[in-house]
Amino acid sequence: MEQHVRADLHGVEPPRRHRRLGRSASPYLLGAPAIVWLGVFFVIPLVTMLSLSIQTCDSITLACKLTWHFAEFPNSIGQYSDTFVRSLVYAGAATVAALVVAFPVTYWIAFRAKRKNFFLLMLLVPFFVSFVIRTTAWYTLLADQGTILNTLKNLHLVPESFHLLATPLAVIGGLAYNYLPFTALPLYVALERIDRRLMEASHDLYATRRVAFTHVVLPLAIPGIFAAFLLTFVPAAGDYVNAAILGGTNTVMIGQVIQKKFLEASDYPAASALSMVLLVLMLVGIAAYAKFLGSRTIEEYV
Amino acid sequence: MSALAQDTSIPSAKDLAPVPRERRRRWTYYSLPVYSGAFFLYLLIPIAFMVVYSFNQSRAALPQVTSRWQGFTTQWYRQWNGVPGLGDAFILSIKLALIATVLSAILGTLLALALVRYRFRGKGVTEQVLFSNIAAPEIVLGASLLGFFITLNQPRGFTTLLIAHVMFCVAYVTITVRARLSGFDPMLEQAAQDLGANPWVSFWKVTLPLIFPGILAGALLAFALSIDDFVTSNFVAGSSVTFPLWVYGAVKVGIPPQVFVLGTAIFSAGLVLAVTALVLQGRAKKARPEPEEG
Numbered sequence: 001m002e003q004h005v006r007a008d009l010h011g012v013e014p015p016r017r018h019r020r021l022g023r024s025a026s027p028y029l030l031g032a033p034a035i036v037w038l039g040v041f042f043v044i045p046l047v048t049m050l051s052l053s054i055q056t057c058d059s060i061t062l063a064c065k066l067t068w069h070f071a072e073f074p075n076s077i078g079q080y081s082d083t084f085v086r087s088l089v090y091a092g093a094a095t096v097a098a099l100v101v102a103f104p105v106t107y108w109i110a111f112r113a114k115r116k117n118f119f120l121l122m123l124l125v126p127f128f129v130s131f132v133i134r135t136t137a138w139y140t141l142l143a144d145q146g147t148i149l150n151t152l153k154n155l156h157l158v159p160e161s162f163h164l165l166a167t168p169l170a171v172i173g174g175l176a177y178n179y180l181p182f183t184a185l186p187l188y189v190a191l192e193r194i195d196r197r198l199m200e201a202s203h204d205l206y207a208t209r210r211v212a213f214t215h216v217v218l219p220l221a222i223p224g225i226f227a228a229f230l231l232t233f234v235p236a237a238g239d240y241v242n243a244a245i246l247g248g249t250n251t252v253m254i255g256q257v258i259q260k261k262f263l264e265a266s267d268y269p270a271a272s273a274l275s276m277v278l279l280v281l282m283l284v285g286i287a288a289y290a291k292f293l294g295s296r297t298i299e300e301y302v
Numbered sequence: 303m304s305a306l307a308q309d310t311s312i313p314s315a316k317d318l319a320p321v322p323r324e325r326r327r328r329w330t331y332y333s334l335p336v337y338s339g340a341f342f343l344y345l346l347i348p349i350a351f352m353v354v355y356s357f358n359q360s361r362a363a364l365p366q367v368t369s370r371w372q373g374f375t376t377q378w379y380r381q382w383n384g385v386p387g388l389g390d391a392f393i394l395s396i397k398l399a400l401i402a403t404v405l406s407a408i409l410g411t412l413l414a415l416a417l418v419r420y421r422f423r424g425k426g427v428t429e430q431v432l433f434s435n436i437a438a439p440e441i442v443l444g445a446s447l448l449g450f451f452i453t454l455n456q457p458r459g460f461t462t463l464l465i466a467h468v469m470f471c472v473a474y475v476t477i478t479v480r481a482r483l484s485g486f487d488p489m490l491e492q493a494a495q496d497l498g499a500n501p502w503v504s505f506w507k508v509t510l511p512l513i514f515p516g517i518l519a520g521a522l523l524a525f526a527l528s529i530d531d532f533v534t535s536n537f538v539a540g541s542s543v544t545f546p547l548w549v550y551g552a553v554k555v556g557i558p559p560q561v562f563v564l565g566t567a568i569f570s571a572g573l574v575l576a577v578t579a580l581v582l583q584g585r586a587k588k589a590r591p592e593p594e595e596g
Contacts (some may be wrong), residue, residue: 030412031417032411034476038432046369052453101341105341108334113338128526128572136350146369164441228439231436238441240533258441262448275441275445279438286434
């Protein structure tokens, strides 16, 4: 009897063990191609860049050697501190503008709108047109002889000498416009997720609509607002297309400096040091998010 | 008894029912939709400009886009390939986007399956890498990848472009497919296997058809990202010129109307695909109502 049972177990066990082994290996097998791709072409390059920023390169042969030359960081940050501050101010202004402009719309889609999918698609429509073409269209529209300024001047709303291109306003406006979908989507995800029964409960407890909004909706939307801030501010701070097309010589952003150093001046250590600063900015933002709002939720907003 | 109850005026169930709140239409009832409408119009301004001005006449020897309307013409559509270099750049972009989309759709779907189905060592790190990849400024992605290729002495061209495009598309596909997968009932696969299907068959016959809309949405996003990409491509393109790179190079000297023609073509194709996906999704929902909705 016992032997019989044992024989049975013996017959059953191998496939079970085999299955368990297969189960523990399969996530790695499934994930491996993408993980390897991201590891080799995303994580390792970031590490390489960190090492490039402390290397010294021969200015003629462009051969670089690891010399642990950390001076590049204070040097380049000191030299471009104005540009850094300007980039942060422009990106901050654009992010705040995008948040303020997008919040009522996402609130409306999440709480009132009937055809949610249609309006979400509408939010994404700018993505179907190339980023560069959108910015070029704004460039033509905002030109001194363009439609918008001509109309305003004919109505005598702005003085004859008024212009928009090459001003901070144009660059901030371009940034805010181009990153709006990145602001709107996390906001929508957070608002959509709010349990409607909480609103009813607050009304049952005699909250006015305003109190329900400030005490229920806003606190619950904070993770989304922060995610939207992160996903707009960080890319906007590193952007150089808007500043290059819509801006002028006194609206230079750090992205333009990095791009020039990398592609035209071949000053790799300085360019790497400058982009590391941008990367650190992003990591600090993510770490702050994880600290205050929990690391679990951050992936849900992308 | 009942008379007594009525005498002491114990409220009946009907009286206890919540008093319907006064439905006064507040200012937000009209202002929110109106504001949202204005917002969507604002989003569409440069797009409408592109579409309308792709039909604008130009009498200049070197036709350029200006905001002065000079009359309707379909000339630029007939001569879409009339600018040297632009057509080649456009074809290169399409080819690159197609290959990058297929590759990142496969890699991203597999990773999404691993992330949703299994708990494994390194899962948390993988998720953080995905988020960093999406949140990282594009210039950092491009610059670091260029630094990497320089260190390896890898010449820049189509291969490096493809590597870069798959690198920034994979995370988006993974997240889109994962969203679709997390609403998927693993019992369905179990049921298929109970009915004698092996894991391979149950994947092809049950799982894949159910998550296919998610893969399609992810692939669409990847295609849009790839064909639109400028910053990363600018770093790793070498002497290859994609459509956005060509346009950027032409901005300050003046862009020919054909750029708006090709932009309109991409826009229309994307819109048709997205609307089709939306309609199909709506139809599928109607045919198979979700349990919590029914």
